[in-house]
Amino acid sequence: MTRALIVIDVQNDFCPGGALEVPQGDEIIAQINDLMKDFDAVILTQDWHPARHSSFASSHSAKGPYEVIEMPYGPQVLWPDHCIQGTSGAEFHHDLNKVPADLIIRKGFDPAIDSYSAFFENDRTTPTGLEGYLRTRGITELVLVGLALDFCVNYSAVDAAKLGFKTEVRQDLCRAIDLNGSLQSAIDAMTTAGVILTRV
Numbered sequence: 001m002t003r004a005l006i007v008i009d010v011q012n013d014f015c016p017g018g019a020l021e022v023p024q025g026d027e028i029i030a031q032i033n034d035l036m037k038d039f040d041a042v043i044l045t046q047d048w049h050p051a052r053h054s055s056f057a058s059s060h061s062a063k064g065p066y067e068v069i070e071m072p073y074g075p076q077v078l079w080p081d082h083c084i085q086g087t088s089g090a091e092f093h094h095d096l097n098k099v100p101a102d103l104i105i106r107k108g109f110d111p112a113i114d115s116y117s118a119f120f121e122n123d124r125t126t127p128t129g130l131e132g133y134l135r136t137r138g139i140t141e142l143v144l145v146g147l148a149l150d151f152c153v154n155y156s157a158v159d160a161a162k163l164g165f166k167t168e169v170r171q172d173l174c175r176a177i178d179l180n181g182s183l184q185s186a187i188d189a190m191t192t193a194g195v196i197l198t199r200v
């Protein structure tokens with residue numbers, strides 16, 4: 001059995017003071033660092049958008065942040081500009097230990113489509129390559145932590161479980177945005193997909 005820790009989007013813009021802050025997003029970092037040594041592989045994901053990305057409200061006239069629009073691939077929440085490539089907001093939080101990371105996988109770089117999941121873009125079909133990386137390394141079990149529980153962690157965990165990985169989400173090492181009931185919806189979706197939700 002080979003286990004990987006997948007640390008989702010612990011970046012400045014998702015932490016307090018960032019452009020799309022997740023409340024208490026920085027409180028989980030020390031414990032995530034401690035957890036890294038217990039795994040065969042550590043993978044970090046990094047939301048990585050070009051300026052004027054289609055998921056930004058500022059890219060759509062007369063739309064504000066947190067409104068939902070219909071994109072060719074389905075409904076899309078519009079976000080404040082965040083995690084723009086090369087900016088300090090897109091950098092990992094300075095307290096996160098990057099040294100143990102075997103792989104950093106970036107997502108959301110296609111201007112036309114968002115990518116909440118570490119496995120697929122928001123059309124749920126275009127792969128990021130992470131599945132192939134895990135399979136070729138013989139990794140079968142995943143533990144996910146990070147930000148935000150109800151979006152990128154949720155989508156990543158649901159995809160992982162659907163792909164057949166044994167998937168656990170450490171809820172105590174995640175924080176949520178909780179937009180219009182999104183936290184409960186996420187918990188329901190993960191549970192339905194067979195994700196194991198734990199608190200330690």
Ligand SMILES: [Zn+2]
Pocket residue numbers: 047048049055082083108
């Ligand atoms: Zn994003």
